[in-house]
Amino acid sequence: MLTEELLTLAAAAGAAVATAAGTDAWEGLRTRLGGWLGRGDARGGEGALAELDAGAAELLADGTPTRAELERYGAAWRDRVITTLERLDGPEREEAAAELHRLVEREPAAREVRGGDQHVQGGIRVHAEQGSLAAALINGGVSFSPPPPPVRPEG
Template structure:
């Protein structure tokens, strides 16, 4: 498996852990992630359950601007743990573990994910829309929309 594919899969895993923490799917998702990491080792599975609980607690305790830093730090940590496990396996085990992780991530991906038409954009997080040179900008999103007043064009621009 290519290093880029491992990194992308691990990043998706890290993001999924952080996004699932504190949601209705968390209890089952954390069990499945711990089992995936444990690979049949009950003690390792317990260790991962503890680590997942620590992640959920850190995310819940974070407030304000600190919350984003904690979220990013947790995603990066989980990405590193996913990479370490995948890279520590032989080729056949790695392919099997990667397939299992992909299945797990699909099963627990948020319903109604993002999509866009031909001239649209898709984003799983905040989008800032700004009009330029007196034009109008609009957005329809499920989440925050931040619109700023357009700046006046330089007189030399007409």
């Protein structure tokens, strides 16, 4: 079983793949991640590159993907990274995690998923049901503002 840190790192890698698809960042990320997934095996690396290319082509086939499509694509690559890490043990897993960490650090979208500061644009809703307790720990600045006034429908 992987540590929470490795699971977060895998999620960051998946987010990087999803957000880089179809952008100028794609070629560099696909090359680096394909090499990482191949773990020094040329055939494995070529297979990973083919998977990355096929997945990106499918994701972008209908034009701009929806948020849900990007999330599914990122989750699939997160799972692929998790599977790769789970196959490794001890020092080999540590080395792979360090390499993945360096790879992910280069990708802006992935940095937002990884641990540390979480940046949220929009609202955060904390909800409890049936006598449960919900809370949010906020360590840092918080600002509150009233909601915008209601808008009267036209017509």
